[in-house]
Amino acid sequence: MDTAKAIDHALMRRVQKDEYDAFEELVDRYKTRLVNVIYRMLNDQNEAEDLVQETFLRVWTHRQDYDFSYCLSTWIYTIALNLAKNELRKRRKFKFFSLLDMTEKGLELPDPKLGPSALGHMLEGAIGKLPGKYKEAFLLRDVEQLPYEEVAQILGVPLGTVKSRVNRARAVLKDALKPKLEQSRALSQGSLVPVRSM
């Protein structure tokens, strides 16, 4: 058993004995990771925090139901993603539009003068436009660096499907960022470095 999993299980055993300190330690281990995934799913920081809070609340109230044969991270990510998917479903049903959102965050292009961080901004925007199933697979695998097997368990789909979705997401993102990536490649090879005239 790897260290992270062992620590999680040790904390969870203490949580099952109603030790709130252990629960808080668990919260600190996961809250940022969860907020990042859910924020990128919903594109709303406040909503993401609310859902993460709800996730931990469910972990606490159902702490006795936890099955130690699974990774704790799998359980927590599954709860969080299910809440996020429910929220997205609700949004599809009742479309809310805010005047502040009229700029379409996902389509905002970064200032080209931003340099290397511009690529990061563009990637954020491109991820925002990915279809849900590709987005969640990419976020769990490439951003959260979870193993394929765990992503498959969290999403409840076969391993091959996860690999295919991640591959598809990477291909879509690659196409979306191609011009900027090409610039970056040219710069890294030195072919576009401006030559100062003597």
Next chain:
Amino acid sequence: MRCRKAHWYLSARCDGTLSERQRIRLEAHLASCEECRREAFYFSEIGSLATRMESHSTQPDFNLRLRAAVRRADEAAAHPVSWQSRLAALLLRPSLVAASIVVLGIGGLGAWSMMKGAGAPEASNSPASSEVSAQYGLRVGYNTTTVKPSGELIPITGNDEETQKLRKRYLEAGRLPHDYVLGGEPVSDPDDDSSAMQFVMPTVSSDQVAKKVSY
């Protein structure tokens, strides 16, 4: 190795999940193919950018808010709410209460207007009666029926086409004794006239009926 197959392997290359044989074949292809080398660079850049993405942290009071929520949940679990209280809470939800008030208000208003007008629709709103009025020039009303009845029931028995049409219209409008129209004159102030009555049925003045209906 062909470019198509190489592209398929590029994603697996990022994950480090290629077999040794696959890896050697792919590297050999990349060494000789500029296009695939470019694609390989894009894939590895995407992977590298994904791991360096901006992190969104929680608000500083996140743990405090969570602690409060957990306390509330524990208290709720310690004192389970009876089904009666749950039902009461459900029924007393503000949206439900507001909707009930609106429904009851509309219902009450409808009942009140029915009682006041004895359930008769406005003459002007009744297409049948307005059509009759337009066609025959009669004063036909349904809720302006505070009349001093003349006491006579005017039979509509004529067999001519106009009378039959009028009778048919009245029947369609309903609330009329099938063969009679009650004669009477509208009363301007019902309180001053004790003999004034409210009628459910359409009323016309007898002289107008006499003028228009031959029998």
